[in-house]
Amino acid sequence: MIRVGLTGGIGAGKSTVAKTFIERGAYHVDADRIAREVVEPGTPGLAALVEAFGPEILAADGSLDRPALAARAFVDEESVKTLNGITHPLIGARTQELNDAAPADAVILHDVPLLVEGHMAPFYDAVIVVHTDADLRLDRLVNLRGMDADDARARIDAQATDEQRRAVADIWLDNSGTPDELAAQALQVWTERLIPLRDNHLAGAPAPLPTDAVDADETWAAVGARVVNRLWAILGATATKIDHVGPTADPSAASAVPVIDVEVTVADQAAAARAAELLSASGFPRLPGAAEGLHATVDPGRPARVRITVAD
Numbered sequence: 001m002i003r004v005g006l007t008g009g010i011g012a013g014k015s016t017v018a019k020t021f022i023e024r025g026a027y028h029v030d031a032d033r034i035a036r037e038v039v040e041p042g043t044p045g046l047a048a049l050v051e052a053f054g055p056e057i058l059a060a061d062g063s064l065d066r067p068a069l070a071a072r073a074f075v076d077e078e079s080v081k082t083l084n085g086i087t088h089p090l091i092g093a094r095t096q097e098l099n100d101a102a103p104a105d106a107v108i109l110h111d112v113p114l115l116v117e118g119h120m121a122p123f124y125d126a127v128i129v130v131h132t133d134a135d136l137r138l139d140r141l142v143n144l145r146g147m148d149a150d151d152a153r154a155r156i157d158a159q160a161t162d163e164q165r166r167a168v169a170d171i172w173l174d175n176s177g178t179p180d181e182l183a184a185q186a187l188q189v190w191t192e193r194l195i196p197l198r199d200n201h202l203a204g205a206p207a208p209l210p211t212d213a214v215d216a217d218e219t220w221a222a223v224g225a226r227v228v229n230r231l232w233a234i235l236g237a238t239a240t241k242i243d244h245v246g247p248t249a250d251p252s253a254a255s256a257v258p259v260i261d262v263e264v265t266v267a268d269q270a271a272a273a274r275a276a277e278l279l280s281a282s283g284f285p286r287l288p289g290a291a292e293g294l295h296a297t298v299d300p301g302r303p304a305r306v307r308i309t310v311a312d
């Protein structure tokens with residue numbers, strides 16, 4: 001299975017992308033839906049919210065009055081923190097249960113508005129960001145969805161910025177056109193990126209690496225940083241150092257073969273063997289025909305090679 005994170009600011013158009021993927025068979029784990037489940041009547045989640053925000057957040061039938069809670073929670077940073085502190089651990093635990101139930105060949109689509117805010121990007125095989133300018137989102141939320149303008153603005157202010165989302169995006173989908181145009185972009189991502197990624201992962205085979213040099217690309221440093229963060233999430237304390245190295249890490253290079261080379265340093269041979277296992281299980285299998293300790297990604301859209309080195 002592979003795990004794909006789908007995110008974007010409120011009203012960006014995640015639903016259109018999710019629908020396209022679900023129609024093709026994605027295993028959908030929807031954070032907004034889970035967020036509702038964990039505060040249903042009788043749950044410890046609802047009791048904790050009442051304790052924090054008062055009984056005024058309950059409707060006459062004892063269920064959560066969602067607009068009443070939104071009006072109390074999206075007022076300042078402290079209140080949003082309180083809301084998140086109660087709901088997010090419960091959402092996380094339920095998400096884990098659903099992930100564990102996914103079939104081995106699943107493309108798990110984790111539809112999560114607050115992926116960036118929760119620093120979750122390194123835990124996915126790929127992160128997709130749906131982008132729409134905040135003004136256009138506000139306009140759509142108010143005029144098409146009938147949302148209160150102040151509420152929409154307050155939520156936008158409580159969320160990550162476009163730059164923060166861009167920093168973690170492996171795939172950036174622009175939704176300033178029509179929903180059909182967005183769905184077409186999503187379909188292309190599904191067939192050309194996610195399915196090959198999943199199939200390579202199942203086969204334990206790296207995606208082919210490019211061999212021809214191209215002009216230097218100013219995004220290489222940012223891509224390198226994302227690969228390094230992903231490797232830290234996979235390897236944790238098994239690694240002592242992880243660095244983007246080689247020509248794509250050299251800011252003065254005029255051209256290079258567009259492969260992100262990463263060196264993973266480990267303390268000893270036992271850690272090297274453990275690192276190789278973890279990499280192989282997490283989308284960085286061994287490069288066939290190469291020396292031991294050389295791995296490469298299964299992702300055809302982010303060519304990357306990893307060398308495990310034992311510190312001397």
Ligand SMILES: CC(C)(COP(=O)(O)OP(=O)(O)OC[C@H]1O[C@@H](n2cnc3c(N)ncnc32)[C@H](O)[C@@H]1O)[C@@H](O)C(=O)NCCC(=O)NCCS
Binds near residue numbers: 070088112114
């Ligand atoms: C405050 C609540 C009751 C308002 O409910 P409402 O039905 O109006 O909104 P809904 O849950 O459908 O969310 C709609 C959108 O609001 C935004 N939003 C929701 N919660 C938050 C939050 N804590 N911080 C920032 N944005 C948020 C997201 O973009 C989300 O997609 C609800 O949003 C909630 O319980 N939020 C806390 C849980 C959470 O963080 N959910 C987001 C997914 S992890």
Ligand SMILES: Nc1ncnc2c1ncn2[C@@H]1O[C@H](COP(=O)(O)OP(=O)(O)OP(=O)(O)O)[C@@H](O)[C@H]1O
Binds near residue numbers: 145180
């Ligand atoms: N390209 C588009 N053109 C016009 N309207 C759009 C477009 N994309 C989405 N919308 C409308 O904008 C609103 C928000 O879109 P949508 O519900 O897909 O966003 P979302 O990211 O899933 O929202 P949320 O963050 O609340 O989960 C909806 O009313 C939707 O119909």
